Amino acid sequence: METVLSGLATGFAVALTPLNIFLVLIGCFSGTLIGALPGIGPINGVAILLPIAYGLGLPPESALILLAGIYYGAEYGGRISSILLNVPGDAGAVMTTLDGHPMALKGEAGRALSLSAVASFVGGTLAVIGLSLFGPLLAKFAVTFSPADYVALMVFAFASLASLVGRNGIKTLLGAVIGLMLATMGIDANTGVPRYTFGIPDLLAGIDFLVVVIGLFGMAELLHLVEQQVSGRLKTLPVDRSFLRRADLLRTRWTILRCSVIGFFIGILPGTGASVASAVAYGTEKRLAGKSGASFGTGDMRGLAAPEAANNAAAGGALVPMLTLGIPGSGTTAILLGALLMFNVQPGPLMFTQRPEIAWGLIASMYLGNVALLIINLPLVGLFARMLTLPQHYLTPLIAMLAFVGVYSIVGNPFDLYLIILLGIFGWVLRKLDFSLAPVILGFVLGSLFENNLRRALSISAGDWGILIEDWKSNALYGLAALVVILPAWAGRRSARAAADAVED
Amino acid sequence: MVDRIFAGLLLAVTLGYGWLAFTVIRAPFQYDPLGPESWPRILSVLAALCLAGILWKPDVDRFDTRGGTWLRLAAIVALLVGYAGLYEPLGFVLATLLFGTIAARLLGATLVRAGVFGLATGVLGYLLCAGLLDLNLPEGPLPRL
Numbered sequence: 001m002e003t004v005l006s007g008l009a010t011g012f013a014v015a016l017t018p019l020n021i022f023l024v025l026i027g028c029f030s031g032t033l034i035g036a037l038p039g040i041g042p043i044n045g046v047a048i049l050l051p052i053a054y055g056l057g058l059p060p061e062s063a064l065i066l067l068a069g070i071y072y073g074a075e076y077g078g079r080i081s082s083i084l085l086n087v088p089g090d091a092g093a094v095m096t097t098l099d100g101h102p103m104a105l106k107g108e109a110g111r112a113l114s115l116s117a118v119a120s121f122v123g124g125t126l127a128v129i130g131l132s133l134f135g136p137l138l139a140k141f142a143v144t145f146s147p148a149d150y151v152a153l154m155v156f157a158f159a160s161l162a163s164l165v166g167r168n169g170i171k172t173l174l175g176a177v178i179g180l181m182l183a184t185m186g187i188d189a190n191t192g193v194p195r196y197t198f199g200i201p202d203l204l205a206g207i208d209f210l211v212v213v214i215g216l217f218g219m220a221e222l223l224h225l226v227e228q229q230v231s232g233r234l235k236t237l238p239v240d241r242s243f244l245r246r247a248d249l250l251r252t253r254w255t256i257l258r259c260s261v262i263g264f265f266i267g268i269l270p271g272t273g274a275s276v277a278s279a280v281a282y283g284t285e286k287r288l289a290g291k292s293g294a295s296f297g298t299g300d301m302r303g304l305a306a307p308e309a310a311n312n313a314a315a316g317g318a319l320v321p322m323l324t325l326g327i328p329g330s331g332t333t334a335i336l337l338g339a340l341l342m343f344n345v346q347p348g349p350l351m352f353t354q355r356p357e358i359a360w361g362l363i364a365s366m367y368l369g370n371v372a373l374l375i376i377n378l379p380l381v382g383l384f385a386r387m388l389t390l391p392q393h394y395l396t397p398l399i400a401m402l403a404f405v406g407v408y409s410i411v412g413n414p415f416d417l418y419l420i421i422l423l424g425i426f427g428w429v430l431r432k433l434d435f436s437l438a439p440v441i442l443g444f445v446l447g448s449l450f451e452n453n454l455r456r457a458l459s460i461s462a463g464d465w466g467i468l469i470e471d472w473k474s475n476a477l478y479g480l481a482a483l484v485v486i487l488p489a490w491a492g493r494r495s496a497r498a499a500a501d502a503v504e505d
Numbered sequence: 506m507v508d509r510i511f512a513g514l515l516l517a518v519t520l521g522y523g524w525l526a527f528t529v530i531r532a533p534f535q536y537d538p539l540g541p542e543s544w545p546r547i548l549s550v551l552a553a554l555c556l557a558g559i560l561w562k563p564d565v566d567r568f569d570t571r572g573g574t575w576l577r578l579a580a581i582v583a584l585l586v587g588y589a590g591l592y593e594p595l596g597f598v599l600a601t602l603l604f605g606t607i608a609a610r611l612l613g614a615t616l617v618r619a620g621v622f623g624l625a626t627g628v629l630g631y632l633l634c635a636g637l638l639d640l641n642l643p644e645g646p647l648p649r650l
Binding site for chain 1: 507508511515519522525530531532533535537538539540541543544545548549551552555556558559564565568570574577578581582585586588589592593597601604605608609611612613614619622623626630634638639640641642643
């Protein structure tokens with residue numbers, strides 16, 4: 001407890017400097033704007049703005065504060081297009097459309113927006129509290145991890161990724177392996193041997209992280225937008241004057257609290273982010289509601305509050321493994337982790353003690369950010385809703401411009417402009433074939449960490465692979481990995497059988 | 506079918522990757538049990554196993570993209586390549602002006618609005634990014650005029 005309080009004191013000392021307060025506000029505001037754009041989710045927003053945040057020459061903690069603000073700001077903003085337009089910004093916002101849009105159709109758009117803002121606020125804030133309590137504890141424990149334990153941790157991360165993300169586990173796993181393979185390009189740091197560089201000097205240092213991120217999440221998204229572009233205008237519902245009532249909050253308070261907790265813990269699981277959390281929360285609430293759950297999907301307030309509380313809590317929860325273990329909990333946190341690596345900061349258990357200004361500064365800034373988001377979201381929602389009417393034919397060239405500015409100004413090599421187009425086409429094909437892209441970036445970011453720990457572990461044991469299963473910590477993690485693969489498969493089979501029985505009845 | 510074609514292509518890449526890992530990559534001398542080649546070897550085997558799984562049980566049959574959409578996608582990719590090619594020679598302002606105008610027009614804006622949009626992104630984008638945010642952007646021939 002004492003470490004938490006002194007840590008928070010350090011953190012607020014960092015977060016309350018004028019520059020950082022300004023960055024929190026800017027991050028939250030632009031994050032909400034980006035999240036409100038139809039079709040663009042937090043991961044694309046962070047990817048496109050990452051190089052610009054890096055190029056500003058800020059100290060690492062400030063850049064991270066800005067990027068994290070964009071991240072959870074976009075989680076907030078995503079609900080606006082879900083509710084008013086029925087178009088989710090990303091997978092995490094899909095559940096919000098189920099009850100949010102029907103409420104807006106009933107003429108309760110303002111009520112839906114304000115309720116979801118409060119649910120997001122509670123989810124986000126509880127997650128930050130959880131992060132401040134669990135983070136240092138987990139970090140303290142993780143300091144004792146040996147290289148072999150880290151290997152087990154990675155196996156667990158990829159297992160939960162393959163089992164919980166996407167429809168096809170094999171494709172998710174393959175995506176992660178593609179990311180790991182991309183990460184092997186360049187000079188091997190241990191021996192100085194060049195790998196897969198084909199004699200091209202541009203590739204000696206490997207493919208730049210920024211290029212991969214912008215290619216996969218900026219350019220591929222752009223192609224996706226062009227493909228999906230519908231002729232004619234999407235119809236936005238107006239923001240009306242209805243507003244949240246006291247009774248609404250009383251009615252949804254337990255839903256919001258429960259789903260925040262669910263979201264936070266699902267967010268902590270490595271690899272699984274907001275999309276899994278909001279789906280699980282929605283399903284749980286529907287089941288708990290029993291008979292009255294029949295109104296879910298027709299504009300039930302609980303059905304709106306549940307996924308919103310959960311996805312914002314998951315956004316905070318996903319930061320726990322990133323800050324304490326150096327293993328990102330979602331695609332977006334993988335990008336944040338890559339951003340820290342660009343600043344030569346290695347996230348991991350020692351960060352809480354060695355770079356407290358970064359770990360605690362970020363946490364403190366998130367307390368401020370959530371309050372700021374609630375305050376700017378309630379009255380300004382009409383302004384953000386305007387973003388929905390920004391026509392696609394302006395949005396698409398703007399994304400291209402931002403992507404080019406980002407890559408050129410940081411990497412400064414025209415060769416990379418072609419590379420992002422190529423990666424964009426590759427990412428677009430992957431998406432068309434039902435691969436999710438988050439595992440690719442996760443694999444890319446974790447590649448060297450995974451490889452180095454494996455090599456270190458085997459160096460310690462002088463080549464004996466048995467070291468990988470020697471320690472109880474690694475074995476516990478392998479057990480968890482097996483559990484996370486088996487449980488969902490078992491539950492899926494059971495519900496399939498239940499459905500079959502129901503048909504027979 | 507598309508799944509199988511894509512998996513087949515990736516398999517060819519993976520085999521090449523694996524071949525390099527198993528034959529070419531080697532450290533001149535090393536003390537550690539695992540050299541630079543071990544990790545790529547593991548990955549190539551894993552990737553090949555996943556690909557075999559997809560080849561055996563594909564789940565996406567074909568792209569549901571229609572003819573017109575393909576054309577629009579091809580056009581935007583061509584535009585992006587042109588933008589990349591002209592980025593340094595023409596400089597940010599002119600390249601963005603051209604790209605913004607043509608792209609907006611292509612995607613459905615009227616000619617006048619597309620032109621205004623292109624001009625605005627070129628000039629305002631430069632002022633914002635190079636002026637206010639101090640990012641490094643290509644100037645092109647404009648300052649010399």
